[in-house]
Amino acid sequence: MDITFNNDPKLNIVLPVLYLAWQDNTLTKKEFDTLNEFINKQEWITKAEKEFLKSKINLTSPPSRSEFYHWKERIDRALNEHKKPQNLTELGLLIANADRPAFTDDDIKKIAPSFAAMESELGIMSREVISGFQSQKNTLTDKHNTVESFDVKKLTSLLDGSQAAIINKVKELIATPEFAFETSTDIMVYRERVLEWSKILAEHGLGSYAYPKEHGGKDDIEGYFSIMETLSYHDLSLVIKFGVQFGLWGMSILSLGTEKHYAKYLKSVGTLELPGGFAMTETHHGSNVKGVQTTATYNHKDRTFTIHTPEKYARKEYIGNAANHGEMVTVFAKLVIDEKDYGVNAFIVPIRSKDKNVLEGVTIEDCGHKMGLNGVDNGIITFDKVVIPYENMLDRFAQVNEKGEFESPIPSDNRRFFTMLGTLVGGRIGIPRSALAAAKTGITIAIKYGNKRRQFGPEGGSEVPILNYRMHQQRLMPYLANAYAIHFGLQYLTKRFINRTENEMQEIEALAAGMKSYSSWNTRNTLQECREACGGKGYLSENRIDDLKNDTEIYTTFEGDNTVLMQLTAKNRLGEFRKQFGEMNVSSIFSYVLDQAKTSITEKNPFATRNTDEQHLKDRSFHLNAFLYREKEIVSSGARRFKKLVDDGLDAFDAANVMHPHMLQIADAYLDRVFLEQFQNQLDLVNDTGVKEVLIRLYNLFALNKIEQHKAWYLEQGYMEGVKTKAVRKLVSQLCWEIRQDAVPLVDAFNIPENCLGAIVTNKAAEA
Template identity: 40%
Template sequence: MITADFWYKRQDVFSDRKTAMSQRLDALIDSQHLRPLLPVIYIAWADGTLANEEGQRIRELAGTIGPLGSDDARVLDEWLSPQAAPSATECSVLRRRIREQVRHRQPSLAAMSAAMNGADSTQVTDAVGRYAKERNISGMGVSSEIFQDAGQPVGQSFNEQPSRFNPARVQAVLEGDYAHEWQQVRDILEHDVFAYAYDETSEAARARVLRWLQHLAEHRDMAASALPESVGGQGNMAGFIHVFMALAMFDLSLVVKFGVQFGLFGGSIIFLGNDEHHKTYLPDIASLDLLGGFAMTESGHGSNVQELETTATYDPATQEFVLNTPTMSARKEWIGNAARDGHAATVFAQLNTGGESYGVHAFVVPIRTDDGQAAPGVRIEDCGPKMGLVGVDNGRLYFDQVRIPRKNLLDRYAVVQPDGTYESPIASDNKRFFTMLGTLVGGRISVASACVTAAKKALTIATRYGALRRQFGGDDGKELRVLDYRTHQMRLFPKIAHTYALHFAIEDLIEQFRNRTEADSRHIETLAAGLKSMASWEAIDACQQARECCGGLGFLSENQIATVRRDIDVFATFEGDNTVLMQLLAKNKLASYAKGFEQNLVATIAKELAGKARTELLEGNPVIQRKTDEDHLRDADFHLEVLKLRAHNMLVSAARRIRKRITDGMEPFIAFTDIQDHLMAYAKADMEHHIAVCFAKRVAALEAGPTRDALETMRQLAAVDTIYADSAWYLDQGYFQPTKRKALRRLRIKLLDEIRPDALGYVEAFAIPDGCLSAPIAFEDYIGREPLKHAADDGVA
């Protein structure tokens, strides 16, 4: 049993210990001779242990400063005894007394020891300086340990030197001929209606995004820019894509809602419908009097559109098509605008007439009545809570013998006459199918462009925060900006470089799309598939790195990165699953010489592989294998040569692998499936080469000067980072020597150093307005800011 007497005796013990501790501290602190050594003693005990050898070295240091009296020697021995480690309280008091004497951070242990005397002392500085050098004690460590919680305010100022280039001029290069569209979006987004909200219900988020879309629709020249001139539009699909791209500066739910309404629903009618369809639907689509969706994907068939199960059977007696969902796997899935707002949809279904099936065609189908109820025979479900894009009303659609007029067939490429006769200028079902889908490639380009802007936003916030946030000490006695740490630069700067590279690759694709002809439609479709995949994967990774580089604050919704990271995830699988798209790219490249539009291209490729497999591999230059001088490693010709070599030789290798399997008796389709990993690696290599070519061409077209120099540095980092990431392949194939790989690694680090002074300038050139950035951590005054408004604050229901 614990008695009161026990507690009294225990209190006496604690009191005695406290007295002894106080006396030991006072003896050390009051010693004028030992006072300069207080920082040394504190740092020596910082890890909680002190070796005999280290204690002896401090005694020698004390003797170097001056002879010790017997009392001082006794006190020092007490503090340097490994068996008498100071308590937490003693350490805390000792640290506080050092702070009181030194008053502010010092750049080194020697300077701190000298400051303990109240004046600089050469004898102390020299002696302690030699000791610190010998023990490898840095000023950074001393400042961090002694002043880590001193209550000093953290500086929240960029306080950076101006960039060595004008960010506005880099912005002008980025936006090019479409600066008007970009500025138009910025101006519109300044309206008060465009305000972020957090902690919203799904219904409130959808209502808010619809209100944003309605405001955009009021600016008819922007919303209707892609419409044909015959219905009051500008026929400017490239300008429309840039508007879509620019809107990603703000909110991706709005981007998707905008894209579904104008790009997919409106675009399908523009490209697949006739003039009468244009006049009937497009004005109402532009004004939002008719909200619609794009019903292609089914639960059982997403990427394999040609095998969709929904049917549209023509009834000549009534001159109507009858749409039906024959199985649960035929339900239309993930249809934007379906769950809440849409009144119609472009529905893709197998067209049957006269007892024959003519493949997948598109139909305009009402899905709601004027009072907002589901149309007769139409069943609508909400897809439910999602990982991201909370403001988009994704729904499922089922059709139970839904009748629509014959004229609702979008018949640019095929007509069904009143008697049910089917007519098309394209005889082949496969070619007709691919022609119809090829007209919708603008949607895939738009998705890729939005991914690049989303990455720009996340990287801008993270870079600005990195220039503000300080962590741990520096030799100047101040905590370092986290952007000055090598690991932080390695996470952010290559992502910025790849974002620049993808921007120029997509700009090139938009121009090809704007000037397309029927002859190059397959090439553009292939590029769009590859760049959409590369851009979405890169954006996801860039947003994740940006989130991590902002620590816990990057996880807060109000700081935007978490929201962008959440919303961008689905971009890897909509408008085509990236893995499937990269397989498509590889197949198209293998069959680039094939005629026609085969269903899966396998039959044609199999016929031609024997010749393709004999294509000579490109040989590596033996001089280049060993060449490591910096000018060579920075040179665009070198970058493009080795990237081309990798892509070409992987293509030839794929052809040989498939040929061998077919020769050994494997079915062609199975042979393709068996080397999917190799095809994916080839497709990625091909895109890396293409992206590097686009960046190099754009930089080469600029006049000499700071703007070109700035973009050239970014181009070099993007290329070197790509080549270094694949350096194992170059080593395995004998195209590089190990010394070259090491030289590339050193140059990559050097490029980070070159970019660091201009880091803020590079992200400023993205020209994302403060209202779109919004994130408090991206601004100098983020400490002490008022919390951002939540959804409930402005009456949104």
């Protein structure tokens, strides 16, 4: 009788190992050697049986397909009939003893060690392998799915608040057929479409919301921001065209001009009868706008101004509405009277006639194709001694009097300029809110896709929605939490701005500059992750992430380069700190040290720095203290470091240069704290239990994810020890897993019009 596994049941004890060797891995030389030696050593089998087993590990003659299947059947049968074996040898034993006992307990005791050694040498993780052998159709990963634990409508109404009516009005409008996305790649076609859309918005009275009632508006700046934000679910070229026309152009008149300008221009700006732009940036002066070189020379004789571009790179660049549609622009230029420079002032300068001919002395080039926002007609304007009338100076902060003398309530050119800029801070509220809307759209697309896209699955089970994978959750859930956190923070910024007093202006400007950077960077990161999370689908333009990503790409640059804006924010924080502590003289140092010492006692004791209790890690005051500690420590160390650099003889400019990266940290820590506080405040205001609970989960994720991101700093400071930061990481992972179940309702609560979500979401048939 031939030796076979059927004829010689005891040999089946090695079946699982053989199966494994041939299934998962190439049978390597090392594996062959191990098995060969193992077979040689076995004393319970004959030489012939050894040869038979060796024939099963012959590299040149692998088991046939049917034999291989047969092995698997035996393994399956054994696993179905018995409780889970502990290792492959136990499993083999079950097969060998299946019909009648082939091994006695004594036999087993004898042979077990060599089997264990062999398994170990092969690097086999027995239980994992056995688990993998079994058909798993009911894994935790598979079963996890969407649970609607709260009333989505209630959360939407919490997000929309008092602005629900205008938000819904805009949403209805952008869902109409007239607002079908433009798919032409011809930028001229696209620009005309965007102009057409803008006109429709103006017809519905949406352009003039922020203007005074007496000039056709609604005196409702909050409404203006809501419109801009809601439009941002749709086409972002439209948003920027809208922002250039009604925001930058109109608001420059309102903020820098006086009643005569309002009366003359505002109404036709609001209706889009008078398209215009905002010409501040020059080729050689972007971030450093104070350095613009365009001149506005006062002519005593006829009380006019001559606007002139003194050299090529003083031309106005990237000006929205300039390439095709604008008829006038607000030009920022150095006022020159009798050859004396009176600093940067603003002037209304006509550039095109009503029939769209470029006026004499004005040269306009097209900025051409851009990475995104191709529906906006950005242009480059050069002025060759263009004469404008006296009234065209926007004269709220400075005038030329009848004697031709310069007059201003603000003597310093510097301060006047920054006061002028300060009145334009609205742009730094509109942009981060628009950026947030784009991030919300992106995360909605990625989460809805991840919820239905299935890929891979447990052995023998069906494929699993990719949103059930931990890695996928950890890529997306923190950005979902950020979207909520930033929403509440930007609401706070908006309210602070609307209810501002003069004294608060500097703080609000710094806050807006910081939040603009924070939100636009978050959008950049969110959309990047969403694109990758949607794989190839995310790359197709029909699925929207293309436009969302490329259009918002410039949000980190325009309205102020983020890196520069963060310096502004940090400067303000450092200024506040210095006002409080001065130059670290004896008494202030004493009070500072006392303050730090208090922290040491309450937060930096060994119990606190090693506390991994979940309740503690979810404690709001733990979060707030940790955020505040980081903020205070970074700002105070910044002040000390700067002082030391200067004391050591470094030039102030050089010292500031060394400090740049530190300054970014100051701004970041400050903003994190403000967003955290606003999220906390929001939690206190919610009554509905379901909504509150899900927001608490999101809040915890936001707070702990930030701590996790900055854990190196906390560890360096000794504020936390490794055991605690590891517990934070684990909890972040756990929260992502939990929030995955809320993810779809949470993005549904953004209530984004379905036509804005791209084909992968709206195409029901694509569901797996």
